[in-house]
Amino acid sequence: MKISVNVNGRNVDADVEPRKLLVDFIRDDLHLTGTHVGCDTSSCGACTVLLDGVAVKSCTMFAVQANNRNITTIEGLSKGDELHRLQSAFIEEGGLQCGYCTPGMIMTSAWLLSNNAAPTEEEIRNGISGNLCRCTGYDSIIRSIQKASSDRRGGRK
Amino acid sequence: MEATERFVRGKGRYVGDIELPGTLHLAIIRSKYARARLLRVEGGISGRDLSAVIPDVGEGARGESWKIKQPVFATGQVNYLGQPVAAVYADNKYLAEDLMDSVDVSYEPMQPVLDEQEAMTAEPIHPGLNSNVATDQFIGKDFEEKDAEVVLDDAFKIGRIATDPIETRGILVNYDGSRLNVWVSTQAMFSIRNGLCATLGLPITSVRVMQADTGGAFGSKSAMYPEYAIAAFVSMKTRRPVKWLESRKEHLTASRPGRGVSGSMKLFAKRDGTVIGLKGEIIVNGGAYLDGLARFSPMFIGMQLTGPYAIRNGYIRAISVVTNTPPLGPYRGAGRPEAAFFRERMMDLLADELKLDPAEIRIKNATDQVFTNPFGMRIIGSRQFMTEAFDSLEYYKLAREPNGRRGVGISCFVLVPALMEGESCKLKVDNGRIKAWLGGNSHGQAHEVFVRKLIGSTLDVSTGVVDVQPGDTDMITSGVGVWGSRSAIVAGYATVLASQTLKEKVVKTKGLYTPEYLLAGNYEAEVLNEKFDDPSLNSFGANLVTVDVDELGEVTVEECRSYYDVGNALNREMVKGQIAGGMAQGISSVLYEGLIFSKDGTLLTDSIASAGVPPARELPHFVTGITEHPSSLPHGAKGVGEAPTIGVPPALVRAIEKATGVRIRNIPIHPEVLIGPKK
Numbered sequence: 001m002k003i004s005v006n007v008n009g010r011n012v013d014a015d016v017e018p019r020k021l022l023v024d025f026i027r028d029d030l031h032l033t034g035t036h037v038g039c040d041t042s043s044c045g046a047c048t049v050l051l052d053g054v055a056v057k058s059c060t061m062f063a064v065q066a067n068n069r070n071i072t073t074i075e076g077l078s079k080g081d082e083l084h085r086l087q088s089a090f091i092e093e094g095g096l097q098c099g100y101c102t103p104g105m106i107m108t109s110a111w112l113l114s115n116n117a118a119p120t121e122e123e124i125r126n127g128i129s130g131n132l133c134r135c136t137g138y139d140s141i142i143r144s145i146q147k148a149s150s151d152r153r154g155g156r157k
Numbered sequence: 158m159e160a161t162e163r164f165v166r167g168k169g170r171y172v173g174d175i176e177l178p179g180t181l182h183l184a185i186i187r188s189k190y191a192r193a194r195l196l197r198v199e200g201g202i203s204g205r206d207l208s209a210v211i212p213d214v215g216e217g218a219r220g221e222s223w224k225i226k227q228p229v230f231a232t233g234q235v236n237y238l239g240q241p242v243a244a245v246y247a248d249n250k251y252l253a254e255d256l257m258d259s260v261d262v263s264y265e266p267m268q269p270v271l272d273e274q275e276a277m278t279a280e281p282i283h284p285g286l287n288s289n290v291a292t293d294q295f296i297g298k299d300f301e302e303k304d305a306e307v308v309l310d311d312a313f314k315i316g317r318i319a320t321d322p323i324e325t326r327g328i329l330v331n332y333d334g335s336r337l338n339v340w341v342s343t344q345a346m347f348s349i350r351n352g353l354c355a356t357l358g359l360p361i362t363s364v365r366v367m368q369a370d371t372g373g374a375f376g377s378k379s380a381m382y383p384e385y386a387i388a389a390f391v392s393m394k395t396r397r398p399v400k401w402l403e404s405r406k407e408h409l410t411a412s413r414p415g416r417g418v419s420g421s422m423k424l425f426a427k428r429d430g431t432v433i434g435l436k437g438e439i440i441v442n443g444g445a446y447l448d449g450l451a452r453f454s455p456m457f458i459g460m461q462l463t464g465p466y467a468i469r470n471g472y473i474r475a476i477s478v479v480t481n482t483p484p485l486g487p488y489r490g491a492g493r494p495e496a497a498f499f500r501e502r503m504m505d506l507l508a509d510e511l512k513l514d515p516a517e518i519r520i521k522n523a524t525d526q527v528f529t530n531p532f533g534m535r536i537i538g539s540r541q542f543m544t545e546a547f548d549s550l551e552y553y554k555l556a557r558e559p560n561g562r563r564g565v566g567i568s569c570f571v572l573v574p575a576l577m578e579g580e581s582c583k584l585k586v587d588n589g590r591i592k593a594w595l596g597g598n599s600h601g602q603a604h605e606v607f608v609r610k611l612i613g614s615t616l617d618v619s620t621g622v623v624d625v626q627p628g629d630t631d632m633i634t635s636g637v638g639v640w641g642s643r644s645a646i647v648a649g650y651a652t653v654l655a656s657q658t659l660k661e662k663v664v665k666t667k668g669l670y671t672p673e674y675l676l677a678g679n680y681e682a683e684v685l686n687e688k689f690d691d692p693s694l695n696s697f698g699a700n701l702v703t704v705d706v707d708e709l710g711e712v713t714v715e716e717c718r719s720y721y722d723v724g725n726a727l728n729r730e731m732v733k734g735q736i737a738g739g740m741a742q743g744i745s746s747v748l749y750e751g752l753i754f755s756k757d758g759t760l761l762t763d764s765i766a767s768a769g770v771p772p773a774r775e776l777p778h779f780v781t782g783i784t785e786h787p788s789s790l791p792h793g794a795k796g797v798g799e800a801p802t803i804g805v806p807p808a809l810v811r812a813i814e815k816a817t818g819v820r821i822r823n824i825p826i827h828p829e830v831l832i833g834p835k836k
Binding site for chain 1: 159160161162163164165166167168169171173174176249250251321322323324325370371372373375402404405406600601602603730731734735737738739740741742764765766770771772773774775776778779
């Protein structure tokens with residue numbers, strides 16, 4: 001099936017099998033390998049992207065369902081060399097170890113902050129509970145998100 | 158670009174991200190049964206095409222594998238759910254999965270043996286064996302019991318757990334006509350190289366293994382596995398690159414899980430709380446095929462049973478058995494958490510029996526000087542550490558607070574790092590920069606940070622001139638791997654020694670050392686250091702956990718604190734990150750995780766969610782306290798990675814016990830045992 005999607009600000013026309021998952025379209029056809037696969041039950045969130053600004057697990061959708069919609073992947077979050085404030089905060093607060101869950105975690109966090117500029121710790125814990133991290137115990141991820149939210153409130157970046 | 162920056166940008170290069178033109182995708186047809194006769198396999202490639210066995214490499218390898226060897230493909234009989242039976246390949250993974258239907262397999266199911274205690278008396282699972290007992294040894298020395306004023310016995314069980322890194326296993330193999338070029342997600346690239354060579358009968362020089370960015374491992378990524386041999390075989394057969402990426406469902410049976418141990422303990426003490434001896438029996442569920450780690454595991458658990466205490470007598474029967482479950486592997490701690498759980502449960506029982514405070518009884522049995530336990534393990538004096546730890550953890554304050562359905566638990570342990578075989582480091586100075594290679598590389602521990610720091614401080618150069626290279630078996634002669642809380646110690650020491658060798662080389666050519674002389678020249682040094690025998694490398698730890706348990710059996714962890722001696726912390730933030738992440742695993746190994754099989758051997762926990770990997774809302778904030786008593790090595794490092802999975806479970810279990818009045822003997826805890834009013 002022919003689809004037309006906007007990915008990270010770029011229009012893409014593609015011919016995809018109806019059964020192809022959105023995550024495989026992103027990774028295998030568009031070669032945007034920052035979006036990861038960590039499970040087969042939509043539990044881990046490593047494949048999270050923004051679809052029209054809303055966080056979705058790209059393993060739960062077919063590529064054809066993204067027709068005429070806007071997708072933002074981790075590669076589209078930074079502006080060239082300049083990191084998104086969440087990306088900087090994850091580095092500064094040690095919000096990652098192996099790095100595998102990180103892109104999905106950051107995309108979910110971006111969506112969380114777009115809905116709630118100053119979430120409490122509990123709101124962050126609930127907000128990222130669709131994303132699993134096996135390395136950090138989440139404390140440093142929560143600090144990273146808090147830092148990114150206070151950076152914005154403080155008017156930086 | 159720094160690894161962390163690559164990762165936050167989505168520019169990691171995990172094995173699934175590496176694309177080679179013309180790659181074939183492999184799919185594995187796996188046994189649907191825990192135990193069955195394999196009547197027919199038609200289609201795909203199978204044991205008829207590739208008849209080979211998996212060698213003993215990786216963490217805990219003992220050189221020789223056991224008499225029943227794990228085949229690459231099962232033939233005649235399948236012995237665990239998920240065991241590879243056949244494989245297919247196609248141009249993409251969708252087509253490969255379609256092709257799986259073209260393979261016709263028929264089974265005649267048999268009654269499986271799943272549990273280690275059941276295996277002791279059940280009929281042997283492997284044809285030709287007399288018993289399921291693989292190893293059965295006594296360690297320590299039998300002793301008189303007549304001096305004991307108090308004798309307590311109890312029995313415990315720790316269930317199997319999947320390691321569940323968020324990146325599952327994966328491999329990409331490209332046979333170029335003369336060599337196998339391998340990219341793999343691993344903790345031990347040399348184990349994978351040696352494993353492929355042994356399985357396929359290839360010379361060492363014909364395999365190059367490159368470690369891709371590795372998205373966690375926790376023990377399961379150091380062993381040789383059937384899928385690696387199959388991918389290499391298909392690449393050699395087709396002369397095309399071959400990729401295999403494990404699904405999560407596969408991971409839960411095809412990757413080696415950890416734990417799975419029963420222990421019965423008998424503790425002998427005086428009424429003043431002095432423990433005079435320990436007897437017991439350890440039975441380790443080794444799974445369907447036992448490698449060196451599985452066979453050594455019961456002894457390893459046994460020898461750590463005295464922990465930080467000066468217990469002079471010990472006599473332990475250490476048994477490993479085969480069962481119809483996936484072969485046992487290491488999971489963060491690998492024997493250490495099991496020993497700590499059994500021992501700390503007995504110390505709490507003794508405290509209750511004598512109506513003494515659990516902290517008091519622990520300090521009472523601590524040592525003031527170097528102590529050799531009945532199994533030959535040496536520890537340094539633990540008393541001062543313990544006294545400091547209980548203060549720092551605020552145990553006395555928290556234990557006095559009114560409890561209701563709240564409870565406080567503590568634990569103490571000694572972390573024995575895996576130092577055997579040492580580690581390697583190679584440094585090369587060229588064009589004003591220093592390139593560094595390690596024999597064992599990061600899968601989330603950021604080795605590059607301590608390597609740069611140690612090179613910088615030893616050679617008096619800026620860390621900015623150091624480039625830590627990805628793991629590559631062609632670039633360094635030998636190496637070991639990343640496990641057993643070892644890297645800061647062994648890889649750190651190798652880095653210091655290699656740096657010192659560079660220094661000596663500069664002195665030899667220039668008469669004296671200056672950083673300018675070094676960076677202006679071309680120098681190379683490679684070191685593999687193997688000898689470590691120093692009790693100062695064992696480090697002490699203590700944990701405190703407080704919980705609230707409601708009448709429905711729901712446990713809320715309120716406080717989870719550590720006090721660990723981490724030696725000279727090479728990077729405090731990373732040490733604390735390791736502790737927080739490990740404490741999360743310690744909590745979930747008690748409350749949430751587990752691989753549960755039905756009686757007929759069906760896996761009931763077949764997703765990452767049902768296997769219990771917890772999200773943020775199920776975990777508390779962690780208090781990561783450390784103390785730094787440097788080891789005797791020049792860089793002062795000790796181990797830390799496994800400390801939290803050792804120390805948290807016994808403290809958490811005690812806290813639950815205090816909150817509910819229910820004596821806890823088995824983990825993971827099923828909430829139904831906690832339901833109801835306080836007992």
